[in-house]
Structure formats: structure tokens, C-alpha cells
Amino acid sequence: MSTRRDPIGSLSVSGRDQESRCLIDSRVSFGRKGAFAPCVQLHSSSAMAASVEQFNAAKEKLSTLKKDPGNEVKLKIYGLFKQATLGPCNTPKPGMLDFVNKAKWDAWKSLGSVSQEEARQQYVDLITSLVGADAPAVAAKPAGSSKTFQSLLVSTEDNITTIRLNRPEKKNAITVEMYNELMEALDLAGKDDSVLTVMTGSGDYYCSGNDLNNFTKIPEGGVEKMAKDAAELLKKYVQTYIDFPKPLIAVINGPAVGISVTLLGLFDVVYASERATFHTPFSQLGQSPEGCSSYLFPKIMGAAKAGEMLLFNKKLTASQACELGLVTEVFPENSFQSESLALSKQLMRNVERDRLHAVNEAEVERLLERWLSDECMQAIMSFFQAKAKL
Numbered sequence: 001m002s003t004r005r006d007p008i009g010s011l012s013v014s015g016r017d018q019e020s021r022c023l024i025d026s027r028v029s030f031g032r033k034g035a036f037a038p039c040v041q042l043h044s045s046s047a048m049a050a051s052v053e054q055f056n057a058a059k060e061k062l063s064t065l066k067k068d069p070g071n072e073v074k075l076k077i078y079g080l081f082k083q084a085t086l087g088p089c090n091t092p093k094p095g096m097l098d099f100v101n102k103a104k105w106d107a108w109k110s111l112g113s114v115s116q117e118e119a120r121q122q123y124v125d126l127i128t129s130l131v132g133a134d135a136p137a138v139a140a141k142p143a144g145s146s147k148t149f150q151s152l153l154v155s156t157e158d159n160i161t162t163i164r165l166n167r168p169e170k171k172n173a174i175t176v177e178m179y180n181e182l183m184e185a186l187d188l189a190g191k192d193d194s195v196l197t198v199m200t201g202s203g204d205y206y207c208s209g210n211d212l213n214n215f216t217k218i219p220e221g222g223v224e225k226m227a228k229d230a231a232e233l234l235k236k237y238v239q240t241y242i243d244f245p246k247p248l249i250a251v252i253n254g255p256a257v258g259i260s261v262t263l264l265g266l267f268d269v270v271y272a273s274e275r276a277t278f279h280t281p282f283s284q285l286g287q288s289p290e291g292c293s294s295y296l297f298p299k300i301m302g303a304a305k306a307g308e309m310l311l312f313n314k315k316l317t318a319s320q321a322c323e324l325g326l327v328t329e330v331f332p333e334n335s336f337q338s339e340s341l342a343l344s345k346q347l348m349r350n351v352e353r354d355r356l357h358a359v360n361e362a363e364v365e366r367l368l369e370r371w372l373s374d375e376c377m378q379a380i381m382s383f384f385q386a387k388a389k390l
Contacts, residue, residue: 050117050124055084058127065130071103079107080126083119088112129202147188151178153202154185161194168203173211174259179233183240190245197244199267200251206276209258212285215371215380227371235364238291241266242356252276252318252327262289262310264326265296266356272318272327279315285383286376288366295359300325 050058062077082089089108094101111119147154153164163185165172174182189197201207219225241248241263250264252272261278264270282288289297289310297306301324308314321327370376 050121052120054124055120058124061127061131075103075107077123077126078104079109079111080119080123082108083111083114084116084123087116088114147184149181149185151175152181152185154188156192156194159193159195160198161189161192161196162198162200163189165199165201165207168201168205170211171205171208171255172201172203172260173208175211176214176217176230176233178211179237183237186240186244194246196247196249198249198251201253203254205254206250206252206256207258207260208255209260212380212383216384223377224372227368230371231364231368234290234367235360238263238266238360238364239357242292242353242360252278255279257281259291262291262293262297264291265293265300266291270321270327271329272321274318276318276321276327277315278309278318278321278326279313280309281313283311284313284379286373286379287370288363290360290363290367292356292359292363294363295355297326 059081088111089105091105093109094105114122149166151165151167153162153166155162155164163182165174165178167173167175167178186197214230215226217226219229244266247268248266249269249271250267252270254273254275255277256264257279258281261280264278280289280293288294293306293310297310300306301309305324309316316324316326318327322329
């Protein structure tokens, strides 16, 4: 019986199934009506299935990855490769004690009736995304200068500046250093020659919110100084979005949590993959909303639905968020005029600029109180204690 070799790294596989050199989790790829990856083509209204040549080229790219993404990721690539080359899984399920082959079988079987063409496209999208995330950071190029960031990938192409959160191993959780880099990257993007700016994430998450390790780094001034510094940083960060001079588009490639969700009201277009979710678990952590969401979310989706999200931690799917107006599927048209678009942005934002600054100020003051509260400290301690038991 002949066998087909899969382009995947071995999962310490033995026996008959030594196929595979796999490198990556397809939670970066999504079920599609058109291929969608973090490096989305914003001017395309539809997508063609990947060709066999593109599929073979993606297999070759696997060997260029420098970091082993782990077994979970390898299993997903394995499943996509099998689905693309052989179709839906119809082989017998391995025995319970055959752990490796059972895990591989589960990864393939989980793709269900996804067509070979779609699996091939998802495979290509995934490898392309991962190779891009694995590559050295590329700086934006405003006015002849260049800048490399530690936690971001920034590039400008076809008059679009893309800012990509690049801590996939931490689900793109935002550190203090990352906040400062994002403000700098947005400042550069606002001054370069691009027409609009896109923000997205590397890996399977868009952003998991604040890195809670931020709250464990107590400075000499104690908890009060830490909270005040964090409040000032947050206020400046949100102001950067309020005052951003160009159209700003969020490309939500996966789950979004916390501040990465509350800021979406300040974006002009929010385009999400079908596997994206939106979650604001503030009450669970003894905190309160930010990003002007206490003002903008009720305006966007109504007070009741906003309350469900911001007060009662309701997680929205991409389709639910779209129905409520938080997400749109609108793409910029090829024919749009950059000057009129930028002017429209200015006019839209100027109407409520003062109000948004006032809301930001009030939210930050409220969060400062929460960060200094026993309830918040206890919630964060409980989070880390629960995490330590896993």
C-alpha cells in the first residue's frame, strides 16, 4: 500500500503514520466565503481558491519557520493537509491508547465536510500568515525614516499601513511596552503617505486584552503609583485613537478581549472573521469599561445590549456583533478619493471629539479607583492562583 508524505514535522510519530512535518495552528484561518487572513486584501470583494502551485509553495515555506509552534498547531496543519489532499476523514478511529494517532485523527476529523479546495486555501492562508509572523519586524516608512518594533509588525503597501500585534504566543496580550509601541506606530502611521491604517493580530487571536502581568510589577511608589501610571498611560493610549487623523480599520482575525473590544467604537470600519468573538469580562476582574465604550457602545447597539456586554460579560460571536452594529463587512472601494475620505473622517470625529475626550477622562478616573480597590486586587490574585493550578 503506497503512502503519501505530509509536509509536517513529526509529532514523535511511530508506526504506519510517519507522515508529517506540520507547523501551525489553523485557528488563524477561518471558515470562509472568501479567504480571510490577517494580511487581508482590503480591495478584494471575493477570493479564488488557492491553486495547486500555491499549495505546494506553502508546503515549502514550512521549512523556513524558525520557531516550533507546538503540537496543537502541528495537529491543525496536519488536519488541513489531509483534508486538502484526501478529502474528509473516513479512516477508522485509532484506539484510545494510541494517543498520537488519535490526536491526529481528531484534528482531521474535526474539519468535517470542508471541501478539499477550501482546506487547501485555509492551509495556504495559514502558512502565509505564520511565515509573515515569524519574519523579522518590518517598520513603517514615514518621511524617509524607519522604525523596528519589538511587539509589532508594521508595514506600508499600496497606500495602506498595517499594524500587526505580534505576541501570538501570548495571544497578543498588551504589555506596558506594547502600549507605548502602539502609540508610536499610530503616530507614524498618521504622518506617513498612506491613505488608511489597518490594525490586526498575528496568530489565532486578535488580542486577549491587557497582559495581567502588568499588575504584578509594583514600582517603588507602591500600588497607588502603579495604578496612577497605568491610568495616565491608558488615557494617552485612547486619546491616540480619538485624534487619529486617517480612516482606521480593524481586521479582527480571531477572539478579541477587553480593551481590544472596547476600542472598536473608535474605528471607522471593523471587519471580522467568522471565528472572531468579542468579550469584555470586566466585572469578573473587578474592573470597569474603557476606550469610550461606556458612551459609544450604547450609541452603537442600544443601552440594553451594551449593558449585557459591559456589565454582564456577554461574549458576542462575529455575526452577533455585526447585527448589533459593532462589526461591519464594508471594504474600502478602489475608487475612493483619499482626500475626501480623510476629510470625512475629520468631520465625523470632530463633531464628538470633545465629548470623547471627556468620556475617556471619566472612564480612566473610574478605572483608577477600581485598580486601587481590594476587589480588583483580589480578583487578579484569584486569576493567577487559578492559573497556577492548571
